[in-house]
Each structure stands twice: as C-alpha cells, then as structure tokens.
Amino acid sequence: MGCRRLAQQKRSPVGSSEDGTVPTITGELIAGHAYVLTETKAPDGYALITESLHFTVGRKGRAASVTAGTELPDGYTIGGDKTAGTIALTAVDQPIELTLKKVNEDGDVLVGAEFTLSGRFADGATQQILTTGADGTVALPLIIGGERYVLEETKAPEGYVLPAERYTFTVGVDGVIRVQQNPLAALLPGDKTFSLSQDGLTITVVNEREPVVAITGSDVTSVGFIGFGLLLIGATIAMQRRTRMAQVAGNGKPARGRHRR
Incomplete structure (x- = not known):
C-alpha cells in the first residue's frame, strides 16, 4: 500500500x-x-x-x-x-457569537443602556464599550474561548436604577458561556438582575424602575395642617411685633409745643 x-x-x-x-x-x-x-x-x-x-x-x-x-x-x-x-x-471554524439583552421587570426591551466588558479580546484590546440598540440587544464582540470576562452596566436607561452588581463569566472553547458549574444558572444565586439563556449564548440584564414617591390624601391633609400651623405662627409673630412697636411709641416723650393761656 x-x-x-x-x-x-x-x-x-x-x-x-x-x-x-x-x-x-x-x-x-x-x-x-x-x-x-x-x-x-x-x-x-x-x-x-x-x-x-x-x-x-x-x-x-x-x-x-x-x-x-x-x-x-x-x-x-x-x-x-x-x-x-x-x-x-x-x-x-465559526466565530463566537454572544448577545447581551436588556429588559425591564416586565420583559420590555430597553434602549440605550451602556456596559463595559473587560477581559482579553481577539483584537488585543482589554475592554469594550457596549450600548443596547433599538431591539434592546448588543453583540459581545471578539470573544476568545477559554477566557474570563467581567460585565458591568455603567449607564441605565432613563427612569431605571443602575445595578450595583457585576457579571463575571467564562466562555468555553466551544463559544458557550460557562457560569460556575452550571451554564444554565444565573451568576448570583437568588439575584434576578442577570440570567443566562439555556443555550448559553445570551446574557439578559434586568433593570428595576426608579421608585416613585406618591402623595396620598392623608399626606395632603398633613401638609395642609403643617402649612396652616406655620401661617398661624407667622401671624402671631407679626402681631407681637406691632404690639411692641405701639408700646415703644406710647412710652416715648411727648412732643414740645406752645400752650395758649
């Protein structure tokens, strides 16, 4: 042969x-x-x-x-x-294609969220700045299999709270995200800010809405009583000032003048 x-x-x-x-x-x-x-x-x-x-x-x-x-x-x-x-x-070989998705608590997509992704990238860079588009997603570019990355949100959409947590993950050589021992689990146990899709290709970040302070009827009544009380105090002070001025004028020396006999 x-x-x-x-x-x-x-x-x-x-x-x-x-x-x-x-x-x-x-x-x-x-x-x-x-x-x-x-x-x-x-x-x-x-x-x-x-x-x-x-x-x-x-x-x-x-x-x-x-x-x-x-x-x-x-x-x-x-x-x-x-x-x-x-x-x-x-x-x-197929390029590693990973996606970041931004939504609110109701699952609605959020536009304009900004992130910093740190690690080692295929072009030699060590950091990428990412912004979610009209569909609430952005690609994670130039990812290297076997490397560890840190994702941090730096600017939340208007009206939403900026998460304090950072998302740390490793990408397998097969281009799939690995988190701890289970690629299907969220990074932080019990935390719902970050989650990973079942195929390990999409990270979803949830933003909570900023709290809104509502004024109820009882709050309005309380504010009304406080305002009325301040008004009474102001009126009392003003009356006391007028009384003191009148007393000073009454105790003063009479003006000199000619008296007719």
Missing part, C-alpha cells in the same frame, strides 16, 4: 486568513488506514470544533471517506483530487 498526500485546510467562514490565503497543513497517509483528526486550538475569536473527524483512506489511496459507524462532524468536509491522488480535509 502506498502513501497518499493529505492537504488539511484550516479556514474561517470567509475562506481565508488575514493575508488572503487559506492556511494548509500537508502530510502523508497510508492507503487503507483509518485516522482521527481533532482540532486542539481554534484561532482567537472562533469556536473550537469539539468533535473529531474519523476518516479512512481508500485502498487505492485516491479518496477518503468517513469511517464506518461514525458521522461527519459539523465544520468538516472531505474532498480531494483523485487524479492527483490527494485528499483534502477542510475545517471551518
């Missing part, structure tokens, strides 16, 4: 790396043998293909197929050139 050349392409969904070429790994395989291909590290910003590809090279070494009893995992394709005797395995 002869050896056949393997060309394993590693590319993003757009089909090329930063310099416009498709990264390719080449090697030689033995005809009739079975192999297992496993991705061990994805590029920053992309999710790891967690399933391995099991394939077998044909006896003539001119083609390969998925090993019997296994399936072709998402992200992989098998091709090649039978004439040239080459086999091509292509792995396509």
